[in-house]
Amino acid sequence: MEGGGSTEASATCQADGLWSVPVPVCVSQMPLTFTTNPSPLGVNCSSSHSTADDVHEVVTQWLSSHGGARAQTQCYIAGNIAWSHDFDVNSADLDQACMGGLSVSVTFTASDPCMASSSASALLSVVALTTTTTTSTTTTTSTA
Numbered sequence: 063m064e065g066g067g068s069t070e071a072s073a074t075c076q077a078d079g080l081w082s083v084p085v086p087v088c089v090s091q092m093p094l095t096f097t098t099n100p101s102p103l104g105v106n107c108s109s110s111h112s113t114a115d116d117v118h119e120v121v122t123q124w125l126s127s128h129g130g131a132r133a134q135t136q137c138y139i140a141g142n143i144a145w146s147h148d149f150d151v152n153s154a155d156l157d158q159a160c161m162g163g164l165s166v167s168v169t170f171t172a173s174d175p176c177m178a179s180s181s182a183s184a185l186l187s188v189v190a191l192t193t194t195t196t197t198s199t200t201t202t203t204s205t206a
Contacts, residue, residue: 100129137176
């Protein structure tokens with residue numbers, strides 16, 4: 063979806079002594095664009111990320127940083143770019159991710175005060191803990 067830029071003007075005193083304060087209005091269709099797309103996150107359940115709390119922390123940090131994404135707007139209304147994503151951090155899938163693994167596309171959306179927005183997706187993967195069983199065979203040879 064596209065939004066636009068705006069114009070800003072300062073307050074002026076009218077002849078009747080009343081102040082006129084313009085309201086910023088978006089006057090042109092200017093898109094909000096990603097300058098850096100979000101990066102995928104791969105969490106390998108190991109000794110460093112072996113509990114649901116560990117995985118939750120790593121994923122939450124990634125989501126909070128928008129997956130490393132950056133966006134730029136040409137909207138001149140005061141305000142910052144607002145970020146959102148479509149992943150439920152409190153989902154049961156994340157709690158069980160180290161046991162069964164998880165792979166999901168997360169969409170990050172950036173929006174500006176001029177109502178422009180843009181979205182980009184990145185893959186979130188949690189690799190499950192694996193148990194490796196090694197069987198050793200010993201051969202004994204005897205000679206008499």
